[in-house]
Amino acid sequence: MRTIKFVANSEKEHEFSVAVRKNVNAYFKEKRISTKGNLTLALQTFVMLSLYIVPFVLIFLVPMNSWVALMLTVVMGIGVAGAGMCVMHDAVHGSFSHKKWLNKLFGGTLYLLGGNVFNWEMQHNVFHHAYTNLEGLDEDIDSKGPIRLSENAPLHKIHHYQYIHAFFFYGLLTISKLVKDFTQLAKYNKAGVTSKHSFNPTREYVKMVVVKVIYLFVIIGLPILFTSFTWWQVLIGFFMMHWVAGCILSTVFQMAHVVEGTEQPMPDDKGVIHHDWAVHELRTTSDFARNNHFLNWYVGGLNFQIEHHLFPQISHVHYQKIAPIVERTAQEYNINYNLKPTFRKALASHVRRLKELGVPGYHPID
Secondary structure (H helix, E strand, O other): OOOOEEOOOOHHHHHHHHHHHHHHHHHHHHHOOOOOOOHHHHHHHHHHHHHHHHHHHHHHHOOOOHHHHHHHHHHHHHHHHHHHHHHHHHHHHOOOOOOHHHHHHHHHHHHHHOOOHHHHHHHHHHHHHHOOOOOOOOHHHOOEOOEOOOOOOOOOHHHHHHHHHHHHHHOOHHHHHHHHHHHHHHHHHHHOHHHHOOOOHHHHHHHHHHHHHHHHHHHHHHHHHHOOOOHHHHHHHHHHHHHHHHHHHHHHHHHHHOOOOOOOOOOOOOOEEOOOHHHHHHHHOOEEOOOOHHHHHHOOOOOEHHHHHHOOOOOHHHHHHHHHHHHHHHHHOOOOOOEEOOHHHHHHHHHHHHHHHOOOOOOOOO
């Protein structure tokens, strides 16, 4: 793994980094409230997990035709995505609660999707947050077959049409992770990342195999054994659940990082990014639809990615309040704050960016 350094190109950038933290911390001190989750997060947790678990139980208990069952798998997918964004995301960042055991418990909801918490922590918490939008370090912008998300990645003919087909492939995110987790963990083990973070590589591999076998037995095996649906109907439902969840998760995430105005810089020959880390986060991240109350509730603050990247230890339930503080501080230091006012405009911006990334010779305007 390359070593990257962030070096402010002016004292003003360093001053911004100090000021934005001071201003946000002052908000919590003035309001005398915790930076962690509250009753809103508890309600979100209950609703999102219910959207996933209740339909699954109904499939066993209530006689229904295959079309009704298929619709229930769609609801499960919506619940899976919601739980990932609202519950697991906060918990793995340690912002769900002050209690470590609660963070660990609800971070484990990732296992309900057949995922792996260690892989997520490394890919998301360590690499994505530290090296946002840096090709080769931030795996979230790695080229994924027919999708090119980085302007620094090789361009192929199929990428020319990615603005059309990308959303279908976005839906394959979670189901592909069932297999990709193994190669990803092998990469972390080989690079020494696993040991560096005080995890035993062999134990992590064994745990991953056991968790995935149990998950597949419960989510596929039990319906085949104890419902009237055929094996192929169960597999269609399984695919539908994952596709819905994957499409929601991928789209929401990319609307914060692969849109117009977000940069994808490359370090110089010495591995230096010539901006303060906090400034780098503003240059590579975007907020969207901050006044959409339903979206704020369902996506767990992922439409406040600027605030999340600067303050991952703060629960998403506070982002709507601290966003104006961050934006105002950025304006005071003449640092661009990338905001797409609505969901529609953010989605349109992402589609245009996908189209740009599929054009040979495209170079963003400095």
